Amino acid sequence: MLGLPPLYRRRDFYKITLMTGDVKLQYADQGILVDRPAVLFSNPLIPYSFEALSENVKGFACLFTDAFLKNGDRSASLQDSPLFRIGAFPVTFLSDIQYNTLSDLYNRMIAEMETTYVYKFELIRNYVNLVIHETMKMEPVNDTRPHHNASSRIAMLFMELLEKQFPIGAPSQVLQLKTAGDFAGSLAIHVNHLNRAVREVTGKSTSIHITERIITEARSLLKNTDWSVAEIGYSLGFDYPAYFNNFFKKQTGVTPRSVR
Structure with missing residues (x-):
């Protein structure tokens, strides 16, 4: 489940946060109001923080390294991904249906972590890729990101x-x-x-x-x-x-x- 990070937490991890509730996000020098279902793609090179504006903030967070996904079929660095790229707008706002689609993938990851399946991390890697691709499919419709300056x-x-x-x-x-x-x-x-x-x-x-x-x-x-x-x-x-x-x-x- 989602835990709000302390001010400007940085790690060597990429992070995908799926959330509902009212949150003020400080991402580098951008202040972003998140007041409806959304997914946040955090690049470890960029400092960020959350401030909960209500008590109903909930969701999921998935942390992983570039190397974790490179063990799969994705050979390019995540820094080249449209969702994690430096300067990209980090938030994609979601409809309830889109939120439920991504929420189901997170629940599958959580369930898989509890299993003894020998290839469970390969399967979790596939789920993470699905979260990324499902969000990229939403982008042309949602198009909430400003053009790069x-x-x-x-x-x-x-x-x-x-x-x-x-x-x-x-x-x-x-x-x-x-x-x-x-x-x-x-x-x-x-x-x-x-x-x-x-x-x-x-x-x-x-x-x-x-x-x-x-x-x-x-x-x-x-x-x-x-x-x-x-x-x-x-x-x-x-x-x-x-x-x-x-x-x-x-x-x-x-x-x-x-x-x-």
């Missing part, structure tokens, strides 16, 4: 450029775009224009997105490779181990070696 396109291009640099596959593969200025140069726009667009769409600065992604990759390399700390730091754009150590400790509160 210039800021949305710039933010989307920035996030695509950022993600294309990862994962780092070898110590010799060195991060090329490390600052807001680097990304602005690649996009042929002024850095101030890039920063305004990214903050407008995501609620966070360009530098914060870059820092968070580098830290995520650093943790992954520290835990899953036998590269030295110096090699990991160099591949992430730090010429000297001390610079990487100081950066990592400032952002996480611990040293790189303590993560291993």
